[in-house]
Amino acid sequence: MVFADRVNTLVQEGAYVVFAKAQELEAAGRTIIHLEIGQPDVPTPEHVAQAGIDAIRAGHTRYTLPAGTPALRQMVAEDAGRRRGLHFDPAQVVIGPGSKPALFFPTLALVRPGDEVMYPDPGFPTYKAMIEVAGGVPVPVPLKEAEDFSFDLDAFDRLLSARTRLIVLNSPSNPTGGVMPPSALEHVAAVARQRDLWVISDEIYARLVYDAPAPSIAALPGMLERTIICDGFSKTYAMTGWRLGYGIMPKALAERVELLLTHSVGCTATFTQIAGLEAIQGTQEPVEAVVREYRRRRDVLVAGLNAIPGVSCRMPQGAFYAFPNVAALGKSSDWLADHLLEDAGVAVLPGSAFGGNGEGYLRLCFANSVENIQAALPRLAQAMRELRSSAVSRQPSA
Numbered sequence: 001m002v003f004a005d006r007v008n009t010l011v012q013e014g015a016y017v018v019f020a021k022a023q024e025l026e027a028a029g030r031t032i033i034h035l036e037i038g039q040p041d042v043p044t045p046e047h048v049a050q051a052g053i054d055a056i057r058a059g060h061t062r063y064t065l066p067a068g069t070p071a072l073r074q075m076v077a078e079d080a081g082r083r084r085g086l087h088f089d090p091a092q093v094v095i096g097p098g099s100k101p102a103l104f105f106p107t108l109a110l111v112r113p114g115d116e117v118m119y120p121d122p123g124f125p126t127y128k129a130m131i132e133v134a135g136g137v138p139v140p141v142p143l144k145e146a147e148d149f150s151f152d153l154d155a156f157d158r159l160l161s162a163r164t165r166l167i168v169l170n171s172p173s174n175p176t177g178g179v180m181p182p183s184a185l186e187h188v189a190a191v192a193r194q195r196d197l198w199v200i201s202d203e204i205y206a207r208l209v210y211d212a213p214a215p216s217i218a219a220l221p222g223m224l225e226r227t228i229i230c231d232g233f234s235k236t237y238a239m240t241g242w243r244l245g246y247g248i249m250p251k252a253l254a255e256r257v258e259l260l261l262t263h264s265v266g267c268t269a270t271f272t273q274i275a276g277l278e279a280i281q282g283t284q285e286p287v288e289a290v291v292r293e294y295r296r297r298r299d300v301l302v303a304g305l306n307a308i309p310g311v312s313c314r315m316p317q318g319a320f321y322a323f324p325n326v327a328a329l330g331k332s333s334d335w336l337a338d339h340l341l342e343d344a345g346v347a348v349l350p351g352s353a354f355g356g357n358g359e360g361y362l363r364l365c366f367a368n369s370v371e372n373i374q375a376a377l378p379r380l381a382q383a384m385r386e387l388r389s390s391a392v393s394r395q396p397s398a
């Protein structure tokens, strides 16, 4: 079959590939511990789910305006603005089915053929995909492990060109859990202002932080008019399957994105938006409780990983991912992830699923019970110890 070029480079997200293989093993009777898929293991808060159910029963099952219900746009503008110390007009808010449309559609609206777009590598696979579909040139920016996986700013400066149009940031990050420090954000902001560039700031994990808030680049001087904030309900409110997210951007761009929504998805489910309204307006206690719980799980997982010879793992500051360096084990991350699934029955993702610079790392999601994490650790440790001892025994004696 012949396809258009714009879809020829698209590949499946690594998480789904590993998940499918893990399911095959389960079907064959194996017990697998799932640390691959990045979604909360807790249910949607009861009061939010109930608001959605009530909305369906009350007949809120029809089309709504493409950019979202006025009530939700208003509420998001207030809540997202207050949390970032900014003022947003509801006309700047575009609601979509998940936050992915708030990444994809602004990219489609801004990137012209041949425009270069910088994005973090390792990074969320959708960034490269959306750049390519938009006809842009993906320019991966390496991250620096020693600086909590923030942008390697020397590489960033070197990779800038006259064709650079857009910079994608993701802090806290998937897959590293790193949070960009203010100094790095200021560096990127200065470049964006100087060169008149756009920034997409993917802040979907902004509420899942463990030690300090993650600052938004949008709050830096002169950045509001060139930044698209992408955020949503999936991770914060455990609503991945509801499909609800938003972008906040300059009004003229929001109008273009609204047209893209009109002609693609039409609108976001009305009852889902009513549930989202309740998520923002209602008690935030479930969010606070889950952050406390993720912190406990993070500490268990990272301590356990660091106790394995050949593994070193920085403490993630946000999101729910640990990204241990496993280069010392001498295997490709792809091989290692596959081996850990087959041999130890633990599903993890290879760092290379997040770009070439993810090689030498694994991603483990700690949105899973402490019991499961504690069950996974000895299995991982044993499989990795066996690898190291077989590597040592293969070395020629001096």
Ligand code: PLP
Pocket: 038, 097, 098, 099, 100, 101, 124, 170, 173, 174, 202, 204, 231, 232, 233, 234, 240, 244, 245
């Ligand atoms: N951005 C990042 C960094 C993510 O990890 C994800 C989901 O895994 C998304 C965006 C998309 O989330 P959703 O479309 O469910 O809001």
